Structure formats: structure tokens, C-alpha cells
Amino acid sequence: MPVKLIDIINSFDKILDVAGVEAPRQNVERMLEKILGLSKVDLYLDPKRQVSDEDAAQLRGLIDRRLNNEPLQYILGETEFYGIRLKCDRRALIPRPETEFVVSKGLNLIKDKKGLNILDLACGSGNISIAMAASSPYQNYYASDLSLDAVSLARENAELNDLADRIEFHQGNLFEPFKKKDIVFDMILANPPYIKESELAKLHEQVRKYEPQLALTSGQDGMDFIRQMLTEAPEYLNRRAYLIFEVAFDQMDTIRDLAENETKFDVVEVVEDYSGIERVIVLRMGE
Structure with missing residues (x-):
């Protein structure tokens, strides 16, 4: 069942925060930006925006990886350095x-x-x-x-x-x-x-x-x-x-x-x- 995007953000923000993950809300936002193809601003523009079951399940998978202390950059598969975008993985x-x-x-x-x-x-x-x-x-x-x-x-x-x-x-x-x-x-x-x-x-x-x-x-x-x-x-x-x-x-x-x-x-x-x-x-x- 689809759920409001803002509710998902708040819920997983709290889960990561309790687990001691640094900058928990930013982690959730970055994951959603990647899954939904939205900018950070777009995540908050429409308070009624909903997330499909499929996208929510994908987010939960990424959250689980972060709870296992996998770096966010490896989870996203990319990072930024000196203004350029780079692929980022365990290699x-x-x-x-x-x-x-x-x-x-x-x-x-x-x-x-x-x-x-x-x-x-x-x-x-x-x-x-x-x-x-x-x-x-x-x-x-x-x-x-x-x-x-x-x-x-x-x-x-x-x-x-x-x-x-x-x-x-x-x-x-x-x-x-x-x-x-x-x-x-x-x-x-x-x-x-x-x-x-x-x-x-x-x-x-x-x-x-x-x-x-x-x-x-x-x-x-x-x-x-x-x-x-x-x-x-x-x-x-x-x-x-x-x-x-x-x-x-x-x-x-x-x-x-x-x-x-x-x-x-x-x-x-x-x-x-x-x-x-x-x-x-x-x-x-x-x-």
C-alpha cells in the first residue's frame, strides 16, 4: 500500500538516528533521490506525494545496508569529489x-x-x-x-x-x-x-x-x-x-x-x- 513520502522520510530518519548513523536524514534523502530520480527540493515540494510499494521496498533494502554500516557512497554507487561525479564501490x-x-x-x-x-x-x-x-x-x-x-x-x-x-x-x-x-x-x-x-x-x-x-x-x-x-x-x-x-x-x-x-x-x-x-x-x- 503506497505511503506518503514525508512519512517515509521521517520514519527511516528516526530508525537511522536511533542506530547512531551520522546525518540520518541526509542518508534517507540521498537514497530517495537515487530511487525516485528527484532532487532534494523535489522530495518536499508536494506534501501529498506517495511512494509505491516497490520503491518503498527498495528503500528498505538500502536502509538495511546502511544499518550494517555499509558506507552511503557504496550504497549509492557514486560520490562527488572536487565538483565531479565518480562511481564509487568497494574496489x-x-x-x-x-x-x-x-x-x-x-x-x-x-x-x-x-x-x-x-x-x-x-x-x-x-x-x-x-x-x-x-x-x-x-x-x-x-x-x-x-x-x-x-x-x-x-x-x-x-x-x-x-x-x-x-x-x-x-x-x-x-x-x-x-x-x-x-x-x-x-x-x-x-x-x-x-x-x-x-x-x-x-x-x-x-x-x-x-x-x-x-x-x-x-x-x-x-x-x-x-x-x-x-x-x-x-x-x-x-x-x-x-x-x-x-x-x-x-x-x-x-x-x-x-x-x-x-x-x-x-x-x-x-x-x-x-x-x-x-x-x-x-x-x-x-x-
Whole structure:
């Protein structure tokens, strides 16, 4: 029997709220937007609008998945990052707002330039390289990841945003795909795995249970990938090229010291995220 849309919203809002789901009403609205093909405003325009039994049953299925702590982005199959729409599923990490700082710093540094070689390392869903290519299309973009599943998703996202011909994708660990290629980069951007393995069990279930561990953890101190990247990157970078990447909330001092004292990089800038946490570091190859 059909039921009023507003009653469904209120009912499932309460169910998710009691279960402790963050932003419960927004979750219900997003699910209904997808099922009904309506905007958020349209959900509330007609107070008499009813929902069919079929659509209500579909919503209940999505709600059950959310009650099992499956991330909303995986349930919807999509997310937004830096103003672009991306497919989102368990093949790759869900793009976070903090990573947008990596993109914005990269774009600021290549403003008014063309023909640069830019690498999205550990690309995951391809969010960084796709956002870069959408905003600054006249560069040569490359993206790589150890996970073949992630690379597959990244390719699909490039096609979704009509950028498949602007980004060259590769599968392999760190710089392995480029060892036999005659290419050096003017910029490398990355959101590397940086969580301590011992911290994995402490993560929220929606992260620990659903997102790929390969994209989350990196050794006992969370620094394995970053150390190797800092060691190997100079071989693949032009003189005065940039390396920009995201770090954990408690790693910046260690990474700054490592970069200044044990690598060929100079620290250009440290960027705080929306919460005032030092989240992104900008390095540049020395002379």
C-alpha cells in the first residue's frame, strides 16, 4: 500500500538516528533521490506525494545496508569529489574531502602551464587525476595503483567524465610501471595508505569492514609506502618538480624531518585541512 513520502522520510530518519548513523536524514534523502530520480527540493515540494510499494521496498533494502554500516557512497554507487561525479564501490577507497587540498595545491602550481607530465600515484578511484584533468586539461596525465580493481574503477571514472583520452592508466607497485618508460614527471600527487596496521581494528566498522585494506594501512607505523615513495620518487622527477601528498593527522612532523634531512626534497608548504589538522605536504626537488 503506497505511503506518503514525508512519512517515509521521517520514519527511516528516526530508525537511522536511533542506530547512531551520522546525518540520518541526509542518508534517507540521498537514497530517495537515487530511487525516485528527484532532487532534494523535489522530495518536499508536494506534501501529498506517495511512494509505491516497490520503491518503498527498495528503500528498505538500502536502509538495511546502511544499518550494517555499509558506507552511503557504496550504497549509492557514486560520490562527488572536487565538483565531479565518480562511481564509487568497494574496489577503491572512498574519496575524502581532505584530499581535495592535494588537487587544489596541484592546480595552483601548474596555473597557466601546459604539457606537463603529472602522475596520480596510488590512484584508487582516479579522483585526483580526473579532478586535475577536468580543471587543467592541457597536461599529460598518468595514474597508477597496485590494485587492478582500483585501476579498473579509475578507468571507468575517466570514461564517465569524458577524460579517458586524457589519462594513461597503469597497474603496479609505486613506480614499477614506469621503470622501462622514458618518462619523468613534473608533478606527483598522492593520497597514499598511511594508517598503522595496529590501528586498523580501531577504525569505524564502515571503514574497516568495507574499504580495501590495501588503500588504508602501510606497515607498523603507517609510513612504509611514504618512505619508499620519498626514496624512489627523485628518479622519476624533473629538477624542481613537485611531490604533493596527504598524510595522517600525527605524521607531519616525522615526514617533514624525513624530507628535509634524508631526501632530495625541500619542504615548500604544509597545508591544514578543514579541521585545522596538518594534512597535505608540498615538496619540491632541490637544485
